[in-house]
Amino acid sequence: INYQKASFLTSAPDIKALPADTGIEVAFAGRSNAGKSSALNTLTRQKSLARTSKTPGRTQLINTFALGEDQRLIDLPGYGYAQVPLEVKLKWQKSLSEYLVKRDSLKGLVVLMDIRHPLKDLDQDLIHWAVGSQLPVLLLLTKADKLSPGPRKKVLMEVREASLAFMGDVTVQVFSSLTKLGLAELEQVLDQWFYP
Ligand code: GDP
Numbered sequence: 001i002n003y004q005k006a007s008f009l010t011s012a013p014d015i016k017a018l019p020a021d022t023g024i025e026v027a028f029a030g031r032s033n034a035g036k037s038s039a040l041n042t043l044t045r046q047k048s049l050a051r052t053s054k055t056p057g058r059t060q061l062i063n064t065f066a067l068g069e070d071q072r073l074i075d076l077p078g079y080g081y082a083q084v085p086l087e088v089k090l091k092w093q094k095s096l097s098e099y100l101v102k103r104d105s106l107k108g109l110v111v112l113m114d115i116r117h118p119l120k121d122l123d124q125d126l127i128h129w130a131v132g133s134q135l136p137v138l139l140l141l142t143k144a145d146k147l148s149p150g151p152r153k154k155v156l157m158e159v160r161e162a163s164l165a166f167m168g169d170v171t172v173q174v175f176s177s178l179t180k181l182g183l184a185e186l187e188q189v190l191d192q193w194f195y196p
Contacts (some may be wrong), residue, residue, distance in 0.1 A: 005067065009066045012062040022070055024106045025105045025107065026194070029109060029110065030078060030079055031079055031117075032081040033114070034113055035142035035175075035177060036143055039076075042183060043074065043190075083145050096126070097174065100126075100129045100133050106137045107135070110189075111127060112175075113141060115143055115152065137168065137170045140182070144174040156174055173178060
């Protein structure tokens with residue numbers, strides 16, 4: 001797929017407001033500041049398709065992007081932001097798990113985690129929900145340029161080992177928006193999800 005042709009479709013305040021549940025979509029999720037916007041911009045070769053925000057957690061909108069005829073990228077709101085009230089957090093968790101379970105067009109989930117802080121509780125919850133609804137999951141260890149090759153490889157191996165515990169289709173790759181490390185691998189996985 002030519003991810004460069006991605007174009008903004010809609011901003012939805014909640015799951016109910018998403019585009020019609022047809023075709024194939026792939027969702028990106030991660031803690032605030034994990035590097036999700038940067039990864040989406042890198043994937044699509046667009047400077048500001050997804051906003052890289054200085055105030056993490058402020059926007060709770062689900063942004064959707066069209067790739068082609070009935071193919072979408074879904075940018076889910078970042079989670080784990082301390083200053084969001086508990087009530088809002090719980091409500092979001094409920095609708096997120098609902099989205100993963102009920103959305104027919106959803107064919108894969110990319111979970112972005114800073115390579116220096118992988119597999120936090122909320123990441124693990126999300127992976128469990130996705131695996132529970134038979135969704136393939138790609139764990140992207142972001143900002144991989146922050147580690148030198150040795151430690152980078154070590155974390156990759158550790159997270160791969162830990163990911164076996166989810167008992168699902170969970171793969172792990174390193175990624176850097178800065179150096180484009182892992183970009184080809186990311187595209188390969190997405191291509192498979194869009195054209196099974
Ligand atoms: P989001 O909140 O998950 O969308 O994260 P952003 O994409 O806005 O990135 C959060 C911060 O991490 C920003 O300051 C980015 O410049 C930085 N960042 C994102 N990706 C990378 C990367 O690959 N390498 C480095 N060194 N910094 C990154």
